[in-house]
């Protein structure tokens with residue numbers, strides 16, 4: 225059994241059953257690297273298998289350095305990322321996906337506790353880049369551009385960094401000291417962040433500041449309004465405004481009965497916030513069913529646990545004083561909600577609209593060549609807008625709106641901006657074939673159930689803004705890292721070395737891998753079929 229992979233079976237040297245390999249070869253084995261599906265699914269492009277392997281060996285700092293080559297915010301990401309990597313993880317077919325997100329958080333938190341810093345950037349290139357917005361996309365771009373040696377200035381409209389990570393996501397999901405520590409580490413690379421300095425006109429800002437390129441990452445902050453007739457002393461508020469005011473001195477006054485209108489993560493966050501502010505009743509009104517809610521299932525579960533009430537298939541018709549008229553809906557054959565003409569009344573002290581956000585594009589006025597469609601700025605595959613030297617990413621471009629996508633855009637844009645500043649083009653390296661489950665031998669791996677993350681006691685969840693989901697301790701994080709199957713990449717289990725009937729596998733020592741001695745290899749393919757993780761392929765011999 226491999227030491228680093230205690231859940232994988234290793235065959236002993238000479239245990240091969242296939243001794244008769246024939247005297248001539250029609251195909252030859254080759255060691256390959258395949259792209260693990262987790263890596264393929266991570267919007268920030270993390271080399272998850274690579275950093276999990278380093279964590280497995282106990283070298284946490286090397287794991288953190290490997291992870292942060294792609295993503296500078298692991299402690300944040302380990303809390304708020306919806307972890308599409310885990311949905312793609314091959315281990316899910318065996319027992320349960322590797323807890324990638326929880327190991328990521330463990331590494332991020334350890335780095336903060338240990339005071340690990342990024343390596344100093346290389347000598348300055350003399351090029352200046354302006355970034356509009358210090359949300360995840362702007363911060364990620366700043367980090368990567370600084371590491372290329374460019375001088376980066378972020379102009380941020382607000383008083384503090386983080387964008388929606390601070391002014392949207394509540395503290396009970398992302399404590400602010402964690403966010404501050406990871407932002408500070410980026411600023412320590414020499415990135416200048418100027419607060420309360422909104423960019424009103426990007427063309428002018430670039431000209432007056434002498435910038436060579438710009439990255440726009442202003443997010444989507446204008447709350448969408450639905451036309452709901454309101455009369456009397458009705459208190460109708462926007463979810464983003466309510467969440468934003470949670471960061472200020474004066475907390476919003478929502479009253480005892482709060483109705484939230486919408487079905488996304490913002491609706492859930494604002495309802496859970498209302499409960500923590502003392503609302504006795506927080507009801508989410510949503511026009512479709514639970515299955516069709518854009519919010520993630522685990523978020524809905526957590527909200528239900530905290531006593532949030534849900535009214536599915538309902539729309540708000542009007543608000544009059546403290547009384548709300550709700551119409552029942554029914555899904556038609558195509559799954560669209562249709563009015564039924566059935567009404568009911570809810571009592572509420574405030575109604576909070578959580579119907580999504582639009583982008584404020586006013587900073588682009590006067591810029592030629594831009595294409596704006598459906599309220600967002602169009603960008604090419606290199607993240608550049610129609611205006612030369614002006615790139616954009618995050619919520620203001622067409623994409624899924626998540627922190628991780630925003631971070632991924634920042635990285636991608638930085639690579640293209642760097643190339644553009646050097647007068648070249650960036651060509652991403654060719655992608656390896658994906659190590660799908662059919663490429664593995666799962667029976668080599670023993671059962672090892674996933675570690676559950678501890679959560680805060682329910683009573684404290686509804687009475688405080690303390691963090692709800694806790695991190696793993698070292699032994700759990702190590703256990704979780706060791707559950708990785710190392711899909712498509714050799715983890716030195718020695719099986720190929722052990723089973724080859726012709727001693728054609730050469731072992732180069734720990735960390736150095738293997739190669740084939742083709743003078744001995746008969747092409748029987750037993751190594752490829754006994755490799756647990758699909759790191760050997762048989763390729764036909766050239767005739």
Ligand SMILES: Cc1cc2nc3c(=O)[nH]c(=O)nc-3n(C[C@H](O)[C@H](O)[C@H](O)COP(=O)(O)OP(=O)(O)OC[C@H]3O[C@@H](n4cnc5c(N)ncnc54)[C@H](O)[C@@H]3O)c2cc1C
Pocket residue numbers: 304305306356357358359360361362379380381382385386387388389392393394421422423424441442443444464467489490493587617618619620624625626627628630
């Ligand atoms: C309530 C809520 C909860 C969410 N929860 C999650 C979650 O759990 N997980 C997840 O992955 N995603 C979540 N999201 C989505 C996620 O927060 C966003 O997709 C992400 O923050 C977008 O990043 P961004 O950098 O594009 O923009 P933002 O985070 O919006 O940052 C943009 C920044 O630009 C600044 N700015 C705006 N205009 C200007 C200007 N003209 N000049 C200078 N600066 C400007 C803003 O002040 C802001 O700081 C949530 C969103 C909300 C609203």
Ligand code: SF4
Pocket residue numbers: 265266267268269270272295301302305306307308309310324325328628
């Ligand atoms: S950033 Fe998200 S998708 Fe990427 S490794 Fe972390 S949890 Fe997975």
Ligand code: SF4
Pocket residue numbers: 260261262263272273312313314315322324707708709710711
């Ligand atoms: S088992 Fe490991 S390498 Fe394979 S998909 Fe899951 S995390 Fe990635």
Ligand code: SF4
Pocket residue numbers: 255713714715716717718719720721738751754755756757758759760
């Ligand atoms: S290539 Fe050989 S040593 Fe590496 S994982 Fe596969 S069988 Fe094991």
